[in-house]
Amino acid sequence: MTRLATHDQHPLGSGFTPSSTADDVIAGIDLTGRNVIVTGGHSGLGLVATRALAGAGASVTVGSRDTGRAERAVAGIGDVEVRRLDLLDPASIDAFADGYLDSGRPLHILINNAGFPGSAGIVHDARGYEAQFAANHLGHFQLTLRLHPALRAAGGARVVTTTSGAQRMSDILWDDPHFTTGRYDPALAYPQSKTANVLFTVELDRRWAADGIRAYAPHPGIVPATAFNRAVGEEAQRAMGLIDASGAPVIDPDRGKKTPEQGAATIVFAATSPLLDGIGGVYLNNSDISPLDEDPRPVDLTDPDAEVPVDVVPHSVDPASARRLWELSEQLVRRPSA
Template sequence: MTHKQHPIGTGFTAASTVDDILAGIDLTGKNVVVTGGHSGLGLVTTRALAKAGASVTVGSRDPDRAAAAVAGIERVEVSQLDLLDPTSIAAFATRYIDSGRPLDILINNAGFPAPAEVVRDARGYEAQFAANHLGHFQLTLGLLPALRAAHGARVVNTSSGAQRMSDILWDDPHFTTGGYDPHLAYAQSKTANVLFAVELDRRWAADGIRGYAAHPGVVAATAFNRSVGEDAQRAMGLIDESGRPIIDPDRGKKTPRQGASTIVFAATSPLLAEIGGVYLNNNDVSQLNDNQPPVTAQEASGDIVSHSIDPQSAERLWELSEQLLKA
């Protein structure tokens, strides 16, 4: 399989921060949407892009909570968005399109934490696949006119090194026939984020819209990772015995500003001007590595694997996603 997953030597590292990425970049006049842009990596991303001059719309299921979180950040507004509710997604997209603004950057960042027991939306779809992938797929299609109007736009899907743990479960993506595994469901949704970026870029690059999937590393100081509890975080090597985050960016354990940097790199870096449909890790195009060691508390490689960038799978997932939205 030919692929584009070759590091390009950006000069940035795993320890680079959002400030490093945005040094010398002026986003004045640019419009950005960040789903979940009011907490964790999303909030760091929102702050960084707004500081660089962008106008940011934060999509949040709880607008009041989001508004409190972004209060005082210039050029940031909040709009209601529930990624498990197709009606809410359609309404968000309609409001944005009706505003008449082009959309330069769409960051599909919000994630549904892995529940102990299966959670389903009103359609019966497994919640991690539905929110992390399908909701963002619907949102992106709904915002397509605004992306086209930017005459040069980027769509960034926040993925994870967990993509290497599972292909799409083509026969049962919603765990309706077999037992539920929350970690497998999460991995599937993160693989979907990458495949979506691959196929989006193939379909829309001619319209000036490029797609990227970004792995931020593992950031202990986010609500998403804190939700698993301290014992699990210690077992994962994310916090020490005192509960303090362990920071080791070369091993994938990062501060929020380091973690968000690859998302911001995907969204803004001129080094990617001629590159799309790729998975990014540590502020560069990830190498393809199908022989990564097992994930341990000491080591969690975030490189891309073949099943996550397979072009046939990417096209198949796009078609499946369209079918699921019509059901």
């Protein structure tokens, strides 16, 4: 039975904790004969997920802009291949998807994990779209739609799109998602893209559950050791309590500050856990389904001692917004490159 995301945003009681690792959540699961794609599967959380999935017997395809770097990173990890994928280049996305479809293999798990960390000034993709919205959402949207035949052929597949607790901080900027009016704000650009990840998950599950394709949006926590978080700079990391005075990562999983192995746990849980069978279109945290926070309040992110909530909020799972974003995204990915 297919259930709506807003009805399913209730913890399962999975038994896992914020300290659980990817190896913990995949223990005892056999993925022999399963095909997996992990975008950005050669670094950070993606690399941990690639190791865990390949270690359980899966054949993993890693999508990366830098294939040489990726091949060095995954060398010796088992049945792993690397193919070029640039989520800011629509032609690269099509080429990657065509190459996979031409192989004739079903796709059992698609992990949309790669992300664009953003910058102080606006960056655009090949179509002229704001890069965080383009890479984190539209690139994965285009890729997933192109791979639909392979997902359907699996006879039971999962699409996992890595999101963030930052989804709480902004709805979709419906009037100007690409900041074309000159009001670019990096503090809104990233959260908007993460809200888009969750809304995409909600609508994909509604549309494709009948094909046996279920969707999940895991929040991995804050992982100071990843290049993605290091991109904000040491001063900002120190202000947020992500690194200490010596520059070492602060690990406090109960407050959401995790090692890469702990952060990747929720991604791997989304991709593989039998506890999620029959459920889809949900936002996950700490290797379980997140409750819905129906009364979110602002938080001072510059206070390293603040309790930063990460549960999903109503605007991120609103079914009407999810349909609206899907339709907008279809229009945007059809638009020719500039």
